[in-house]
Amino acid sequence: MASDTGTGSPERRPRREGWRWLPGSRLGRLIIVLNLFGLAILISGALVLNELRRGLVNARIDSLTTQGELIATIIDQAATVGEPEPMMDGAYASEILQLLSNPRSQRARLFDAEGRLIADSYWVSDRVEWRTLPPARTRGDGPGLDLNLSGEDDPQDAATAKAEAALRAEVNTALRGVHWAGLRMGADEERVVSVSIPIQHVKAVLGVLTLEARDVDEIIAAERAALLPFILIAISVSLISSLLLNRLIAHPVRRLARAADRVRLARARAISVPDISRRDDELGDLSRSLEDMTHALSERIDAIERFAADVAHEIRNPLTSLRSAVETLGLVEEPAARDRLMAVLQNDVQRLDRLVTDISNASRLDAELSRETPTPVDLRRLISDVVSLYQATARAGEPSVVFTPAEPVEPVMVSGQEGALGQVLRNLIDNARSFSAPDGEVRVGLSRQRGRAFITIDDDGPGIPPENLESIFERFYTSRPKGAAFGGNSGLGLSIVRQIVVAHDGSVRAENRRPEGAAEGGGEEDPRAVAGARFTVILPEARR
Template sequence: MASATDTGKAERPKSGRGRRAKVRWLPGSKLGRLILALNLLGLAILVAGALVLNEYRQGLVNARIDSLSAQGELIADIINRAATVGEPQPQMDTGLATEIMQTFKSPETQRARLFDETGRLVADTDLVADKVEWKVLPPARARADDGVHLDLMPHKPKPTAADAQKALAAEVAQALKGQRWSGMRRGPDGDRVVSVSIPIRHVQAVLGVITLEASDVDEIIAGERAALIPFVLIAIGVTLASSILLNSLIAQPVNRLARAADSVRLSRARAISLPDLARRDDEIGGLTRSLEDMTHSLSERMDAIESFAADVAHEIRNPLTSMRSAVETLDLIKDPAARDRLLGILKNDVQRLDRLVTDISNASRLDAELSRDQPKMVDLGRLVGDIVGLYQATAKPGDVRVRLEIAPGVEPVRVLGREGPLGQIFRNLIDNARSFSPAGDEVTVALGRGHGRVLATVSDNGPGIPPENLETVFERFYTSRPKGAAFGGNSGLGLSIARQIAEAHGGSLQAQNRQDSDGRVLGAIFILSLPEPIL
């Protein structure tokens, strides 16, 4: 009964449709966090291992210093008590002090020295024990043909025995001032030693210095380095595993997406389908769903274009066939009245064809217009008022009038959309309602709000719409005119275009019949629902 357009087909469910990927910065990105975590994990393991071992080494050094200090304090105290002679000027009995130092013989990894008040070495446990210092000779250096020795391996110079002696002398000198010294220094062979120098005091007088040193520091450090090897191996393993994981989680899925996109391009497939990737709850899954939705939308668009082209060809073929028959018959008819009737048919077919081409052109440009224009705030009350005012200003005697009703307290009525296409909805609905209204009757346009939606209705007093055609009227090229209406006066695209624009704005367009309390049809009403913007 009403000129209609739109497919009227049930929309196929769209997998993942309506799910929007959230654009976030790196801390909110799952793959970004994964990449960052995996790259830092290996470094964290090395840092943690180094810190743990450093604390362990420092703890061992401190423990060794404490042990040497306790032992040195004990020896110094005993020497002070047992090996101090002379009054009122005390002196240290070096022989007895040496015997006391020998009594507290240190382990092989420790060395004890005794110095008098002048800093002269009195006793050394290594000398008393006849300890022989030895070390492995370095490998023989390469000799050139001309007899010149070539040292091809650059090396850092090691501290000399003189440097070690100076460091020991400085340590003893500080202890002779009454200050205990503890720390690490280099020995004559370049190895690090933990050393403690404790003054031997009698009241305020410093009678000598006892020096204890442990030479197993390098062995401790070597053990620490060996203990660090597992951390290094774990870090290498984590790095390799993270590289393989990132390759399987990112690189390979991206390659699959690229191959799927190439297959769409090369084999003219309609859509990408990778369900195993689409189920992933990360950026790759979101990208896959977006590509699937995009290609699915393109496929639906191509199907709609093919269907539209077929409908257009069918609708244009009818007037062309009629015109061809009329033209072929025109030369055979001699009766002027019959010729005039044929010319009238030709004129009507030309007008019908012109209307079809115009409406088809408008429908084909609709998608481009909707995608080109940016939505903005539209005062729907003003827009509809201008459209209704134009109909009222151009109305002739006997034409169907158009009246606007705006519910009290609802102005201003604003929606987010495109003013041109929204105006086309109301023009199509008003034209359709006027075509079904009796001459001199009235079409009512009403605006209101309800449940967060902007509601607009266009109602007429015509014969209404058969219940089975309430959706059919929105199919393309569907026309059902009342008796006496001029054939071909409508293309059947108006309502289809109106619904398409409404859905592009997130709204809906429905057709109903107005009925009285007895169930009699009073006319048709089209209800446009648009989302109300959140300000």
């Protein structure tokens, strides 16, 4: 009989508190924190870079606009000649542009009212505009280099033409008296922050001043280089978190799977991974649950093996008797002896039938108990119904059955399966009646105490030997009084009782009753000190 509590299973430890403000389980919270930490670093770096790039462009536009308005005002005041049709003195305006000496990172151009370039800060400084030469091209008609310097089909010439077109459009916009500020692409396909400011005298547009800053790409490249440590840190955190997750989750799960394979391949009877079972997380719970499950399955397999051996042993006895009677029947010629052998054969057949029926019921019991859902059961009503059935079907010369419940008269509710509990009552009552005298009485009692229900079945029989008070619940155990018919019981009734009661989280015990007024010193080994047997079933009451 398997115990109701698994032995050898690791003790469940209380789980530590931590990170309760995050949703999910402990491992789930750990995974969330590790993954979000690296992602937060990367997002923070990207946000910082975007803000700096946007602020850099805006700052450059504001700076160039302020400088351009100042230079345009000076040129308007100092280099404007002619009334009433004013004109800009190009030579004097160029000198003014040279005197203002723009920073080396900027380029200033001056256009007249027709959009012609009349001054360029590159002309009055040591700054030389340059670009990379295109790769050498081979001639299509043979070996050697193509010495055509016309620049046709040169992608850099196309970029230059595109940049000049953008500049002309910008200057034309300013010639209409509109300030222009923004980003455009230069000849080297670099970003250029440019502002074009019209030089106006009253309402007449005398020219256009264009200021450019070409260091935006350099600053952005520097910012990207500054972002590289953030990226490396984020990658490192992601790698470390992945390794930790592999170490904490993937590797233990793989070990559990291999342990389960060993159990499946019959190389082990139970899963045992001690270092995982000691963990205080979901994997530790899983490992302990698997150990408990396989331990329970191992105990059940052992119980089935013992049950099969007991069944084989019990069936062998009537089969041996049957074979002997059949072999002897052909040698006996006296009618009386043949009648006795026929009676033996009938008795053995009935015994086999009873054994097969009880064994079938016992083998189905586990499956039935696991399939049915527990429901509230009123023990007072159940006992009354069972006892009433015995009273209604009682025959002359059979012991009577009475129900003597304790007060108060109110329902005693337990959680379980009514059919299985009814079988417990019938088996105990049948056992008590088999040991009672024909005019005897079997008394069924019911009481409650401290949240538990107590069912007692008393008889007036010879009692139970003290050394057998526990062994009577073993399978196929039979101990009948002298004169009882041999083979009249299968020895499974009390075993089934304990199996059902344990499945309901209860217990059952047997004891001998002492007669009223018996001396305390009288030992139970003295038959005169025993008034009968008592079986007590203890079940937990259902929560209300």
